[in-house]
Amino acid sequence: MTLTDLRYLVALAHERHFGRAAEKCHVSQPTLSVAIKKVEDELGIQLFERSAAEVKITETGRRIVAQAEKVLMEAGQIQEIAAAGKDPLAGPLRVGVIYTIGPYLLPRLIPRVHQLAPRMPLIIQENYTTRLAEALKRGELDVIIISLPFEEAGIVAQPVYDEPFRVLIPAEHPWKNSESIDPDQLANDQLLLLGAGNCFRDQVLEVCPHCRNVGGLQRTLEGSSLETIRHMVATGLGVTVLPSSAADEMTLQNQLVAVRPFAEPQPVRRVALAWRVTYPRSGAIDILRTAILESELPGVRPLGRAPVTEAA
Numbered sequence: 521m522t523l524t525d526l527r528y529l530v531a532l533a534h535e536r537h538f539g540r541a542a543e544k545c546h547v548s549q550p551t552l553s554v555a556i557k558k559v560e561d562e563l564g565i566q567l568f569e570r571s572a573a574e575v576k577i578t579e580t581g582r583r584i585v586a587q588a589e590k591v592l593m594e595a596g597q598i599q600e601i602a603a604a605g606k607d608p609l610a611g612p613l614r615v616g617v618i619y620t621i622g623p624y625l626l627p628r629l630i631p632r633v634h635q636l637a638p639r640m641p642l643i644i645q646e647n648y649t650t651r652l653a654e655a656l657k658r659g660e661l662d663v664i665i666i667s668l669p670f671e672e673a674g675i676v677a678q679p680v681y682d683e684p685f686r687v688l689i690p691a692e693h694p695w696k697n698s699e700s701i702d703p704d705q706l707a708n709d710q711l712l713l714l715g716a717g718n719c720f721r722d723q724v725l726e727v728c729p730h731c732r733n734v735g736g737l738q739r740t741l742e743g744s745s746l747e748t749i750r751h752m753v754a755t756g757l758g759v760t761v762l763p764s765s766a767a768d769e770m771t772l773q774n775q776l777v778a779v780r781p782f783a784e785p786q787p788v789r790r791v792a793l794a795w796r797v798t799y800p801r802s803g804a805i806d807i808l809r810t811a812i813l814e815s816e817l818p819g820v821r822p823l824g825r826a827p828v829t830e831a832a
Contacts, residue, residue: 531552608803609803613640614660614661620746657675662795667792674798682789683763683817684786685727686761687701689778690753700784702783712753793812
């Protein structure tokens with residue numbers, strides 16, 4: 521059994537389809553099928569249930585694939601350790617970032633990383649926190665940029681900055697004459713939110729508990745992204761809450777909206793870097809953190825270099 525065989529096992533377990541798994545591994549479908557059958561024969565056990573409609577993994581197969589993922593990740597560490605010994609700032613850095621940070625941070629971050637580490641291109645993936653965490657644990661990502669709280673075994677996290685929330689309103693909204701907005705006021709208007717599963721949505725609802733009721737959410741509409749919600753606010757549909765990086769410069773681009781701060785104490789989110797405790801390229805993480813802080817996102821409050829914490 522080879523590392524290549526293990527990669528085929530993992531790919532088939534994730535894709536549940538021989539054709540897609542073969543495409544992901546850049547081999548023909550017969551090549552992958554033969555390799556999977558060879559592993560099953562070698563182990564003397566069926567790992568996948570095959571049918572014309574789908575491929576299902578057996579319970580034993582699930583355990584073996586989980587172990588294969590660990591083996592592949594550990595094997596990958598060999599090359600990473602060697603590369604880090606030569607130059608931790610040479611070679612791609614695979615970075616994951618959540619949807620509500622990426623569009624506002626990346627345009628500022630990428631030029632700064634290029635200045636600080638020109639031989640370290642970034643391979644970027646935007647996704648939800650849970651999916652980024654899974655990719656990080658599988659070794660598909662090196663580091664992720666997420667909002668705390670975040671707890672995953674074997675992962676360390678370091679806060680980078682605090683980001684205050686803002687209220688985005690139509691330009692002619694009655695609140696336009698207010699210097700600041702009390703969170704409870706949000707329950708008195710049509711509140712636009714991201715869809716379920718997005719951590720920023722949950723943070724907004726924590727800011728305004730009165731926006732919930734026993735039966736669910738009251739007087740709310742959902743958007744697929746912060747930019748979509750921004751456009752809906754511009755039409756006069758309602759109000760929303762944005763992180764300062766998405767809001768503070770918005771009125772320069774769109775005169776149909778206005779931005780107001782929350783009343784003190786202002787609600788904030790804490791943004792952090794997270795990576796595997798075994799990841800060897802600490803210098804690359806340091807450069808990324810420096811580049812984030814030097815990106816000077818609007819409204820954010822940089823944090824000192826706090827001790828790295830490992831999730832239990």
